[in-house]
Amino acid sequence: MIAKLTKKKTALLTAAVLGALTLPAYAAEANANADADTVKVKANDVVVTASRTEQMVKETPSSVEVITRADIDRMGAENLVQALRLAAGIDIHENGMVGNQSAIRGMDTNQTLILIDGRRIRTENTSETANYYELQRVNMDDVDRIEIVRGAASSLYGADALGGVINIIKKVPKEDKVGVLADWTSRQKDGGIRLETAKKGNWAFSSSFKTTDIRERGSDAMSNMYGNKYFFDLDGRMDLAKNKWLDVFFDYMKEDLDMKDSLVQATNYDHDRLSTGVKFSGRDHLGNYDMQLYYTYFNKDQETRYRHGGNLSSFDKMRLDSYVFDGKRSLALGDDHLLTVGGEYRQEDYESTRIKGSGTMTRDGITDHLGDSSMKYAALYLQDEWTVTPKWLLIPSIRWDYNDTFGSEVTGKLGTTYKLSKNTRFKANIGTAYRAPTASELFFSWQHTPNAIMEVHINGNPDLKPEKSVNFDLGFEAEKGKTSGKVTYFHNKVDDLIHIHTVMTPVPMPHFHMLANGTYENVDSATMQGVEAEVKHALGAGFSLRGTYTYLDAKDDTTGARLTGRARHTASLQLGYEDPKHGLSALLWNDWTSGYRYEESVGRRSVPRDASISLLNFVVNKKFGDRFSAYLGIDNILDKTSDALAYDGRIWRGGVRMTF
Template identity: 25%
Template sequence: MNNDRLLPGYFFILAATITASTGALAQTAEDGTILLEPIVVTATSSERFLKDAPASVTVVTGEELRERPVQDLAQAVEGTPGVQLTGIGLGRRGISIRGMLPEQTLVLVDGMRVSNSASAVAHSDYELGWVPAEAIERIEVVRGPMSSLYGSEALGGVVNIITRQATDKWRGSFGSLGQLTEHGLGGGGHNFSFYAGGPIIPGILGLNIWGQYRARPELVSPHDERLSSLGDEKAFTGNATLTWTPDAQQRIDLSYGAGSEKRWRNTQGAGRFPTFYRSDDDITRRHVSLSHTGDWDWGTSRVRIYSSMLERENERSDGAPVSGPQKFTDAAGDAQVSFSPLDNHKVTVGGEIRRERLDDPTVNESGRAEQTHFATFIQDEISLGDKWELVLGSRFDDHEAFGWHASPRTYLLYHLNDALTFKGGVGAGFKAPTLKQLSPEYEAIAGGGRFTIVGNPDLEPETNLSFEAGFEYQQGIWSARAMAFQNNVDNLIQAVCVIRCSGAPGATWSYENVDEARIRGIEIGGGVELPWDMRLDANYTLLDPIDRATGERLPDRSRHAANATVSWSPLESLKTSLRVNYIGSQKTTTASGSQGAYTLVSVNGDYALNEHASLQFGIENIGDVRLADESGDYAFADEGRRYFLGLRAKF
């Protein structure tokens, strides 16, 4: 059967959902109250109401995160529409958006890139731990390529962490959390975090500071105590930001952040008689930024310079050659201005220069590779009367290896009324090969010593042409949304065997543009205020990911995913929630070739002791689904049923 014929069917289902939902919701919501709309910035690089964002955007608030046990960014966005957590090796997880790979998700902090360590360190998830929940104002998840604004890596989508900002009054909070597992194999943990922000000189100079310590002991494999299902982790992170407002039109921010992380895990070498050894990682990270924003009579401006660095050193207890050390540095400067040349146009023009450098003994003979990216972009937000809006834009990137690359995007919004908005658009994205992948001298031992992997200077960038169309509705106690989408992905880069591919040790692998994929699907969701101070929010994603070369389903992507949260406030001082996350069966790259469906159920509560302190408590993974510890079919591990207790104070 030709899978391309399924697309009209998807849009038919979408149309039917629109008709059924809007009719029922509009009728029910006639006497409802109007909900305040969140502000988002990631979709256009400027502030907009969420319902007016020309993209599929989900907002996760910081208050929501601080009411449940959130250890990293993956846990923070778990359960949001179109997002799945997928295995990246060593029991770790990455963020996949609409079936795209985790390395095709761009992570930003306040709109600025953090070091993409996955391009230098295998199985890296270091981007997930830069900011603690205590310091987060909100997280914006944009689904679909955003290379028109952010360039390479934004092939599948963008996750932008917006941090809390100082105000004209001091405010702060402190949180502590302990977690206990019930199998006696470790994997519990605890963390302490704080945030404080306010004026040093009222109206002129402000300060934000935050920090975190988190620890998770090793989760021992129940099958062999010499192996770790999850490694031991201990991390310190801190940040300070000075904000100077010399007048009502200007703002200058200077920020410095640093972190230190130690990880170790017990693992097994390759070969007929494998050895067991301990692998230790020391990770250091730094981030510094200086920005100026202006709100002028003619428009707005923003200028930034920033740099992020991540360094990793590895040791092995068996004395074998180590991986690394690696140091990844990303330095960038960007500027943009927005103005309205005509009453119905808002034009944004900007540019960026970025220098990335990798220090790694395997990348080439000198142990260092670097490249410079130049980019410019233009965006026009056009108001076509009271109901229609058109957003046109494109970014033009100049890559040292590939020259200029254009990433255009067009998006249309139709506001039928204050409650219902139709959205649709088409956009292009790209992801350039990493420094290692492109280096003709790159050569490293991989697969636990089973093979050697080498670079390929003839690689082409991965590209994505994406389409989406749907609606969003919000009126009174009801909200609903539905979106159909399709990603046409070309030149996917994969490591393939090229020499001595019999399966025995000694093979040589390299990177090649081998795959063409078509990933289409539907996202449906909504929420409603229920009686007895309850609320229900739910979403469902259907994916149809196909390898166009073979016609087979792409691995490591679930066809069905559903999430639901029931919130209940039986007392003024008590807030509770029940979360259900369902991930359907999927084809995998594990030995069995498949992974069964599973459901995770969690419950948590937040009890206010007084106006300044609250107690958090609950059970994660009530069903005790062990995933990788129960079966080798699963690509990442879970600690199983665990209990948590925390205390949060604020002023």
């Protein structure tokens, strides 16, 4: 393990980061950054996540997808799960009725970095829970668009981006407007209000409130997480001067949920998350610049009680305090180079009953240890967008990351787009990535009794090594007339992949039960490779057809066994209809999942199985003027079920949007 930096080195690093953000404009006279010139194009033609600067989707070498506000409204998406359903190459299957995966290209859910306006929002930090709940923790009424970058992005975003990035970009207040929404599904109901103001003096504000009521479902022995969620957001933008802005934000979320997790026990989940911060940004004749400081607080207080008598059987307490300072500066060097330099400093303080520690907590006579951990991160990165010729774009990037537990790591990436003709392009990327173990994975110590015949012990491993990967992808894109398509081959080899090794042991006395002992460990090597394909065709008369397909081969290189929790084949065929004159849109689509590998307990053995399912879905949306719209949808029309894939039947949903 690399030794920790001295305080002097840390001070020098901070100075270097600040210096990178305030570089003086000592460069030759150049064109203004493309950000100032591309605002005329459609929002879905531009992506900012792939390179941290505005790029046309067709130009960027990365495999990207943009889900616009119009797409979200057309789907009637009341949460991120609904919004991401039509995206290619993302696994968002429900995880045992306690959340959803967000896995890209066969990587684990915790290897996807989820951002809001470029800010990290992860609050759970174990391999099993990281990101599982985040897709249900965003108020969709605040979302302007969602950008998805497939493939490792560690050279720009550091650890946690081995699989890719999902960046949720919020609306910017522009006009006086009040919006009211109501959604209803056979699983939950939502109600909310959003207020926006046009600029008053130098300020414009927006504020929103939403409440969600999730229904209980499932058997008496095992139910989903049900109860209430509350969201409150406040955003403001101040014009400091021409082309200079100050953004402030305050987001609060509360969850009061319950779950019957056995015939004898039930758990209450009381969660609070608060995020607040300030961002200064602007642009000049050389490029864009920004810096931001934000804080995230998350508190988890869970109690498990016996369902007969209500006595406490166990409790779980966790608090996270995260402090982040980051920023970047883009410089146009001549006509052919756009240089971006940036940095980040982050500190995460955890206090949890699941982390090994010497302190104790007592509640209703039950004692549990209380441990804490503090990790500090710092980074610098450099990227050059080099227009070699009018047909050839080359983007090299490099990033230096520092972790006070694991030391330094350097990752890099080289991406390129070559225009074979006006409507055909070749894209390629090759790079390295890594993810350092979290505090929970290092120091976990947790005992839990999910039901009367099962006892679970999970232990951290302080000897874990960071996950490291080498990845590349090759893609071809083309448009001809009413048809467009793209195909990409991707390959990602990960060393020291972190997972839990579980040993099941029968315990006959004093009463028979199974003891599951799980310990975090590194797998020597794993490879995820496959093909992504997409075709779109305008049929005419308002109809369009889109098809997506992903083939995935994910295996443990040591044993040759397929990795569980991943499908061999996923496909979607979507028939859309648009009639702007009458404000009508509709979408009929079928999703296929085949060869989903999972393990089933047979006696004392775990046996690998494959699951498959085909789901037919429909949604129709109608606008009544500029101020009112309504939608109605049916998910899983044919009422299919699958325990392995967590589908439990048909879902009806509908909603209305009103603007005043």
